[in-house]
Amino acid sequence: MSVLVVADHDLGALSPATARVIHAVSELGPIDLLVIGQDIDAVAAEAARVAGVTRVLVAKGASSSDADASLIAALAEPYHYIVQSAGSVGKDRMPRVAAKLDLMPVTDVVKVLGPTRFERPIYAGNAVQTVSDGQARHVLTIRASAFRAAAGGNDAPIEVIENSAASAARLIAAHRTESDTPDLATAQIVVGGGVALGSAENFQLIEQLAKKLGAAIGATRAAVDAGYAPNDWQVGQTGKIIAPDLYIAIGISGALQHLAGIQGAKKIVAINADPEAPLVKLADLALIGDLFEIIPQLLVELDKAGLKRD
């Protein structure tokens, strides 16, 4: 039984999701880690250090869903598992890989119960399926937030492989969100803001609090749609799935689709004007009141408590 994991990387660095995916599938067999892209030498070097990786395969060239899917499908033959995180790249690419191989994928896996048995959430996390996959090979995407990261300290060999796959797509522009906050999907603390913030300017209150706590920033769809926060901060069924130790939800009602993204949070704190808001009911700790009064007070109180992680 052998495993091909496809790495996630961004801006020349291995994404934190990859070490978690490796850990998630570490029981399934020896792991080859495939890195596809341009300027990926540093990524490959980082990939080689992840514990549990037998070999790093490096395929150089522009990455795009059609070409990558062709490359991965061509490499798939010797592997029993083909795996990537359920981030936007894995979601885009792995179903295409699966269909090319005439396989039904199992996606958004949150638990590996055994070699062919997996758990995945459906209905925005309001139900959990236990799936058994009797196919000869398995295409999986893994929710990184549901697993811990594999350790470092490895020194796996790196092999450059031929990549002649061509894409019909051309990248015209990347509109990135400039932010020095931690990766949302793997952050220990997340501060989330809702549409109650009222403006992009006011949303900076959330950013200030996040900065003080060394936290990543999340937002509701309503806040993103209103232009208060960039789309890649959206948490929920259609946004990112988070599982921090602490989630602080401010001015967020707790719609089903938002809750879908935070079920893995260990502790939830809610700040809301409405004691009946679903998120308040669900929170481990709630403070009822006006966020515009509470956040400034909280910033001061955290200073007094000597808390500083920025």
Add this chain to the structure above:
Amino acid sequence: MKILVAIKRVVDHNVRIRVRPDGTGVETSGVRMSMNPFCKHAVEAAMQLSEAGHGDEIVIVSIGPKASNDVILTALAMGAHRGILIETDAELETLAIAKLLAKVVAEENPDIVLLGKQAVDDDSNHVGQMLAALTDRPQATFASEIKVVGQGIEVTREVDSGRETIAIPLPAIVTADLRLNTPRNAALPMVMKARSKPLAVRPVAEFGVDLTPRLTIEKVSPPAERAAGKSVASATELAAYIATEVSQMEAL
């Protein structure tokens, strides 16, 4: 230009679903059903392309039970021209859905196929990408903007790092994200008119696709419940709680 839009009938996204006590699935009988929200954005996108002079014909296809006629009628009322219902009472896997849609693509030969990015029941997020593989067409998933430029399209996609714009040639597959547009509500005269538009009902067996499931759903369970929490009265108490949580985190 011809546009094919694939739409799915699902439990309405506002319904709080209930897992059947015997673990066989989610209760869907007697529950309000409607068009998958992402599919609505796909239909709206087709309408806007057509209104901008890029779509002569919009064909809607849905795979599901007889009652899926409802969601096709909704799409026809939004302005689409004709519908196809591929009728089956079986719950099909996404791979089978994609294979059926590939047959429809072979028959209809559309320039653009629009789908939702995911169905909010199974939350799979597969079918568009699978259809692209099976028809060997380029794909642009999670679209928040679609522009026709020359012989191709430029699509802005919502990705983990923000947004990116790609250019792909036609024919192509595009899946719609929620920020693509605001779906219209059909006016009553359009609803009346929809009933007179062509709607072909075709049994699934006609397509000769092997629909045998590849996966076994052993059981469906409710998610773990969270323990009840408490509330505090001041920012001071809240700060103390956060400080304790953080120091516990750092101790690990």
